[in-house]
Amino acid sequence: MSTSERTTARVLASEIRSGARSARTVLEEHLAAIDAREREVNAFNLVLADEARIAADAIDARVAAGEDPGPLAGVPVALKDNMCTRGVPTTCSSRILEGWRPPYDATVVERLVAAGAVVVGKTNLDEFAMGSSTENSAFGVTRNPLDPTKVPGGSSGGSAAAVAAGFTPLALGSDTGGSIRQPAALCGVVGVKPTYGAVSRYGLVAFASSLDQIGPFSRTVADSALMLEVIGGHDRRDSTSIPEPAADLSSVLDHGVEGLRIGIIEELSGDGLEGIADDVRARLHEAVAALEAAGATVASTSVPSTVYGLSAYYVVAPAEASSNLARYDGVRFGLRVDAPNAGDMNSATRTAGFGDEVKRRIMLGTYALSSGYYDAYYLKAQKVRQLIKNDFDKAFKDVDAILTPSTPSSAFKIGDKSDDPVSMYLNDIFTVPVNLSGLPAISVPAGYDKNNLPLGLQLIGKPFDEQTILNLSLAIEKRANFKKNYKVWWS
Numbered sequence: 001m002s003t004s005e006r007t008t009a010r011v012l013a014s015e016i017r018s019g020a021r022s023a024r025t026v027l028e029e030h031l032a033a034i035d036a037r038e039r040e041v042n043a044f045n046l047v048l049a050d051e052a053r054i055a056a057d058a059i060d061a062r063v064a065a066g067e068d069p070g071p072l073a074g075v076p077v078a079l080k081d082n083m084c085t086r087g088v089p090t091t092c093s094s095r096i097l098e099g100w101r102p103p104y105d106a107t108v109v110e111r112l113v114a115a116g117a118v119v120v121g122k123t124n125l126d127e128f129a130m131g132s133s134t135e136n137s138a139f140g141v142t143r144n145p146l147d148p149t150k151v152p153g154g155s156s157g158g159s160a161a162a163v164a165a166g167f168t169p170l171a172l173g174s175d176t177g178g179s180i181r182q183p184a185a186l187c188g189v190v191g192v193k194p195t196y197g198a199v200s201r202y203g204l205v206a207f208a209s210s211l212d213q214i215g216p217f218s219r220t221v222a223d224s225a226l227m228l229e230v231i232g233g234h235d236r237r238d239s240t241s242i243p244e245p246a247a248d249l250s251s252v253l254d255h256g257v258e259g260l261r262i263g264i265i266e267e268l269s270g271d272g273l274e275g276i277a278d279d280v281r282a283r284l285h286e287a288v289a290a291l292e293a294a295g296a297t298v299a300s301t302s303v304p305s306t307v308y309g310l311s312a313y314y315v316v317a318p319a320e321a322s323s324n325l326a327r328y329d330g331v332r333f334g335l336r337v338d339a340p341n342a343g344d345m346n347s348a349t350r351t352a353g354f355g356d357e358v359k360r361r362i363m364l365g366t367y368a369l370s371s372g373y374y375d376a377y378y379l380k381a382q383k384v385r386q387l388i389k390n391d392f393d394k395a396f397k398d399v400d401a402i403l404t405p406s407t408p409s410s411a412f413k414i415g416d417k418s419d420d421p422v423s424m425y426l427n428d429i430f431t432v433p434v435n436l437s438g439l440p441a442i443s444v445p446a447g448y449d450k451n452n453l454p455l456g457l458q459l460i461g462k463p464f465d466e467q468t469i470l471n472l473s474l475a476i477e478k479r480a481n482f483k484k485n486y487k488v489w490w491s
Helices: 009-018 023-041 049-064 107-114 157-164 181-187 221-231 278-293 304-327 342-353 356-369 374-395 421-428 432-437 466-479
Strands: 044-047 076-080 118-123 170-175 190-193 213-218 261-265 297-301 401-405 441-448 454-461
Touching (some): 009 023, 009 049, 023 118, 049 118, 107 221, 118 157, 157 181, 190 466, 221 441, 221 466, 278 441, 304 356, 304 374
Parallel strands (some): 076 118
């Protein structure tokens, strides 16, 4: 068995549960990897080495006593730093949450720990998850481990980089408009955005509440399926949580794709669409051939309103952010800049605490919600959102899943798009329609570009049909020959 195979979450958990390896040994190997490259990559805002050692030793003690610690026994896991952790700083990579330690764990954190996972740290992100490159952080820029001159994507760039660099086999991110799938594609790992309501958001610091979802990063499709099983299922503390148990995904994984119907969205993948790199088109065509060889049928389909996805998203998401971020006022928690009166204190705190991109989106959202502009912008954007959902519903009458690129190109250089917000936003062209529609989607590594940088493809499924897109992704994973030449630090 190769080193890369031995470092998958499934294999590690199996070996630790059987006593073949110790959780402490596995943890120390990953902490050593962090020590070796974290200064260069900057994936973490906080590494919890001592706490992780205590947790790993507890796992080993349970195994020695004949107990089963759970399906993720001893597996190191990283958490995006917008998920609450009891007594541990949760910053959202923002100065405004300086010094804040939540008094509770997010539901996903509770479930990971209950399954035996060992939390090793909190990962860097674009402040409050607003960005596509992980350059908008009070903790500095995260770099792509495959090429440190490039971005890892965002906003969950720290989590994607942690998995790609071999710091952890698994990580959690959040996805509001592509913040799991886009960095997964740029870092060459698997990233899943579940159906809206399939995974509890209790304890996730809100960006845009009608769009946010938590999902996994992993090196393999099978590991993402396992992590979804662990974190999914109903949570009474989340009013948007669907009252259904977590889906059994592992037992139906690798059931094949014969007979499945795959659609290629004409409006997002057509040869006449500008801005898509030739290498991306080539990997898309190769994936089509691979899926057809595996027994699926692939045909063009139309989802016309997806071309308005970016426009609608950048009204809806900032509007919700404007409301959600109003709670950071210098009074209740986090940063406080003293001033002669409450109004000045509030203004000074928010000015000092929020970064430029967050301020930009708050202003956009406040404007869209303001008197005289609500109907022209926010209400119209919500109508477009419904059109997008309706168009997806129509398409799914004829297909079982939809295949698109995850990103228009491979990872771009750090600083290239920092001064051009519109250019940065265009990186989410393939991903935001999924969030607006509440659908599940996955980005799976599909090969490289001419510069040997990874490229990902996105599979979109029907609501609560993660099973189908996971199986299709597995077919691509097996046939894309991605891992064969993948020069990673953990292989």
